[in-house]
Each structure stands twice: as structure tokens, then as C-alpha cells.
Amino acid sequence: MDKAQLIAIIWNTIAAFFTISVFSFMYKDNFMYKIAESIVVGISAGYFTVLLVWTSLRPKFWEPIVNDHNYWYLIPGLLGLLMYFRFSPTLGWLARYPLALYIGIGSGIAIPLQLQTFVLTQVKATILPIHVMVDNRINPEGINNFLIVVFVITALIYFFFSLDHKGIVGRSATFGIWIIMIGFGASFGYTVMARVSLLIGRIQFLMSDWLPIVK
């Protein structure tokens, strides 16, 4: 066994130890789980600080000022620092300036893009050709298009509260909520799949990555 293999075994065993420590929570809350939980908080904050300094602050702020003499960058830098005044009881209002700029620009950009992405494009995509019969044959695509139009409209009626849900509106809304429930069922099925996948990832690590090299 060479040095590289030994190092790989040691690190993978550390990873396996923490994996099992977290799994132990399934039996009951314990000391090892809490330790693992605290380590995650510390490492995460430390890693992020280091990442932010070397890959964002240095190339995007420090070097343009120091190397390229782009002193304009001092203004957003100063605005960014003003954010920290939010912890001050007397000067907390200073933090409102960078926030104002951030929220203002963010909201201004968001208005047309949100409407375009989630409303206009979606409505346009619902206006579909409904050719249920083509050459005297049933066209499945046409039927699906017809169903999509009906399903979207009825589901939207369910969310429309400016009219009483009575009569035809009420029946459409009821049908609409059934469609939404089918969607929720599909989402639940996919959520199960996702959660199981995360477990598979850890079992794969223990069974395929760690055990074979330890054996």
C-alpha cells in the first residue's frame, strides 16, 4: 500500500465516520450528531469567507482599485460597508442606502422579466392548435392540446376569487382543483424520488467508495 492509498483510506474513513454519526440520529439524538452539526456550521462559514475573499473580493474589488486604479469601485464598496450599520441602534438607517439601490435595481429589472417569463410566455404557450381529428383519425396531440387548454383555464379559475365559486364557475373551479391535486401528486412522487436519491448517494459512498478500499 503506497502513501496516496493510505491517505485516501484515512480521509474516506473520516467521511464514513461522519456519515454514520449523522445516521445515528435516526435512532435518537446524540452527542456525535450534535458535534457533526456544529462542525458543518463552522466549516461552511469558514469556507464561504475564504471563497468570497479570494474569488470575488480580490478580482472584482481589490485588484481593479490597486492594480488598475479604478477608484470608482470605492463607491459601491462603501455602500456595501454601509450594510454593516444595520447592527447599530443609532446609525442603522445608513444601511437603507445600499438596500435601496439593491431593491430598486432588482425590482426594476424584475417587473418586465417576471411578467414575460411567468405570465406572457405561459399564456402564449397555452394558445394551442386543437385538431382533435386529422384525416378522419383521432390525433392524440390535438386531444392533449385541448386538455391542456381546459386544465389550465379551470385551474386558473380556482385561483380567481373575484367571482363567487357558484354555478359554472364553481364547477370549473372544482375541476381545476382536481387538476392541481394531480400536479401535487406528481410533485409528491418526484419528492419521494429525490429524497431516496439523496439516501442512495450516501449508501453508494459507504458501499461502493468506502468499503471496497477499506477491505
Add this chain to the structure above:
Amino acid sequence: MLKRQLPMLIVSIVGLIMTIQYFIPHPFSETIYNYALDWLIIIGIFAMPLGIYSMVHIHVQKVARKQTGWGYSVVALLGLFVMLALGWTPDCLKDGTFFMRLFEFVYIPIQATMFSLLAFYITSAAYRAFRARNILATIVLVSAIIVMLGRIPIGEAISPHIPEVADWIMNVPNMAAQRSIMIGLGLGAAAIAMKIVLGIERSYMGMD
């Protein structure tokens, strides 16, 4: 004025400029847009450590006051300072360094395993609470079972129609349901953004 009105005025002016800019692709408006994005990135870089500051503050106080579980706060702070000490040079971010190994073999396994516990909880929840109590719950249940079966190889082995029905559910009723939710959310998000730009919504600034 400096404390309340001016920040609100800034929100409205830059918000309106940015909205109008979308519809006028002129070099001048493009320049303003570029500057806005450039500056926003820098403000963001400075704002990000706010969360870290809060985290350190909470744990330091917990240790100083010797509150219950202060020992765990020591571990958290130790983790932070070890990473900061190891991260003093930019090369620490390259694959294979001790800094990255701590991330890869300590942080990733813990974080990934914590989330994998959800597989156990969701199974337990399905067993205890996923009941066909009424028509709506029954629809959710049936749809979920078809999709769960349709997305695994055994579903196709039982009947090739199961994946077909699952595909249809995803592409037709699920798509329609998601779209209706999306349209509602889109209208809501745009409305909130408009209220912010027009100065009607002010709670994000800590004002009523």
C-alpha cells in the same frame, strides 16, 4: 428626510429607470444597465459576510454566557477558525489541499447525510399520514403512486402503460397545474415589485 424619504426615492428612481431600460435598448441605457450590474455585484460581495458575522456573534455570546450546549458553539467556532487559518492563501481553493480535503471529506458527507435523512422521514410520513380521506386526497395519492411506479424500471415490468400514463400526467395535467401556479406567482411577484418601486410596499426597509 435622510433616514426615510431619500432611500425610498432612490428605490423609486432606480426602479423606474431599470424598468424603462428593458424597453429601450439604447447605448446610453445599456451603459447605465452595465454600471448598475457592475456596482450591484460589488455591493453584494460586501453584504454576503453579514450572515457570517451574525453566526459568529451568536456562538461567541453562547460561549461567553456559558449557555446550554456552549461546547457545541466552541466546535462551530473552531471549525470556522481552522478554515480561516488554512485559507490564508488563494491556492487553498485548489483541489487536493488540506482546506479542500476538510470540505470534501468532512463537510460534504455531513451535509449530504443530513439531507438524506429526509428519505426516512418521508417514508414514515407516507405510512402514517398519506390517507385517501376524501376525493382530493385520493387524487393526490393515485397520481403519486402512478408517478412513483412509472419512474422506476419495475413499473415498466408490471405494465408498459404505467410509464406512459406517468409521462402523460407529467406533460398534461401536471404541466397545466404548474402553469396555473406559475401565472399566479408571476403576477404576484410583478405586483410586489411594482409596489416597491412605487413606494407602496416599504416593510423590507423596516418601515410600515
Add this chain to the structure above:
Amino acid sequence: MTFVDRLLNVDRRIIYLLVFVAAVIPFLFPVDIEIKVTPEVRSIYDFIENHPEGTVMMLASDYDPQTQAENDPQARAMMRHMFRKGHKVIVMALSQDGAALTEMMTNSVSKEYGKRYGEDYVYLGYKPYPNIIILSMGEDFRLSYPKDYYNTKLDELPMMRNIKNYDDLAGVLEVGGGNVSTMWITSAVERYNVKLAVAVTAVSGPQYYANLQAGQLFGLMGGLKGAAEYEMLLKDEYIRLKAPLKAIQGMNVQNFVHVLIILLTVIGNIAFFYKKRIGS
């Protein structure tokens, strides 16, 4: 306490144990399975396959350790396919923890193909506030990334010299575990007409069917199942590389655990209705 009562109030740890056993069995007795490829995954494959060698594409790898089990096989499959076809790849990460994961993934896949950094691929790294970064790259990559992850100026990287913004890319393949994928649609597709496909976690998969049908996406890969479909399409390549077919192996486990969950749900319902009937 009757049998039904005992069934309904079974210790949760027994259920956990059943899940654990169902997840481990397939590793002890692996079986060869076939996975049907859906059109939404096939279209990502076709997109990469049908572009000529040397096309520049972007892999936006925006996932965290939490969703690594689903997203990592997706990212690796697409990356392998792009390298096999001889495309040039710009890799980036908009998730803070994803920066390290993406670097590891990029290093290992590029080594398999002997690709050269700066000529065949570049890694831009991480920047905070994904929406702003996505928008800024539509103007100029240098706005948000004056330098790459290794602090080299973009213009010093041969591959990046003639690349300004999204107009110079064939498309973007986004691998995400959160709402960053939606930001790509809002800010890159709608504002800059970027051709986008997303590989997302199964949790968020269903919501993107509306974007897919609306033509905002040209492809969609949902969860481990989507990754397994892609691995099926590249199976010979994986065998040639001796790379583990992790997603396909994972689908074997999904088989067992899904059946267990369905059975438990059915048993829970039968017991519930039986008790209700006896009670009334």
C-alpha cells in the same frame, strides 16, 4: 391493543430500518436494468451530439452537497458527452458550496479525456447573487468574471479571447438544486434569448414541465432518473472510460425503496379504513 392498532402505531425506527435494508439490498445483489429514455432528456443529448466539434457551450453547475447525489451524475454525464464530441466548455458555479464540488467534477472529467485547461475548458468559479451574475454575463462575461477561478484574466485564456457574452455560445446546460434554474429562465432565456436546458433535482422537476412546453427550455433532466437516462445513452462511453454508472445503479435502489413506500402507503390506508369501519 389490536393488531391494526399496533400496525398503525409501529415504532418509526422499524420503518427507518426497512428503508435502510431496501436501500442496501440492491448493492449486494445488483441486477442489470434497462431505462427508457424520455424525449426531454433525449433532446439534451441531441443538442450536444448535433453541434459540430469545437462548439462552445456552458455548463452552469449550481448545486450543493445536499443534492450532489442527484446533480453530480447529471453534470458528469453532460460534461463527458461534451468532451467526447470535442466541444469547448465554460464551467461556472453560482452556488457557494458548489464551487468546490464543480472544481472536483471538472478536474476529474477533464483528466479522463486529457483536456487542456484554457484551451478546451475553463472554470470561472463562483460569484454571489446568481440573478445579477446571470444578467451581467449577458452583457459581458468580464463584468462578473474579470478573472477565472484560478485568478487568470479571461483574455489570457486562449479559449475565452473571442467570447464576449451568451451570443458566442451555442447554449447553456444548467445543473441546479434550487431556484437558480428559474433565474436562468427569467434572466438568460427571456432577456438574452439563450438556448437553455436544465438538469434539476426531482423535487423541482415537475414545475419545469410548464417551461419546457412553453419552449423556454429545449431539454429537461429530472433527478437521478434523468441522469440514469443520460447514462443509458452514453453507456458504451462509460464502459470505455471504466466510469461507474452511478445513476443507473441508483435506479436499482429506487426500484426497491419506491415499492416499499407504495406498499407501506397501501398498508397504512387499509389499516386506517379497517379501523374506521370497525369504529363506526
